[in-house]
Amino acid sequence: MTEISDEDKERIELLTMISGSKHEFQKLTVPQLKRLQELVKRKDYSHDKKAHKSKVKLLGRINVRIYELEEGKGIWN
DSSP, X not given: OOOOOHHHHHHHXXXXXXXXXXXXXXXXXXHHHHHHHHHHHXXXXXXXXXXXXXXXXXXXXXXXXXXXXXXXXXXXO
């Protein structure tokens, strides 16, 4: 059995939190978003085309949300 790393646990926890509801994603703070971005970027999904596509899409959403919060120009703020 493979040991799950602390980083994997943290990534899974954040992903679980936002996957339940679109509103939960909006509630994440900039530090949480940046940490999630870092954790997702590090994870290699190249072996799974569908998972890799989801990773790229999520990173895009995270980038937009960070921009909205930092620049204060979000339509949905």
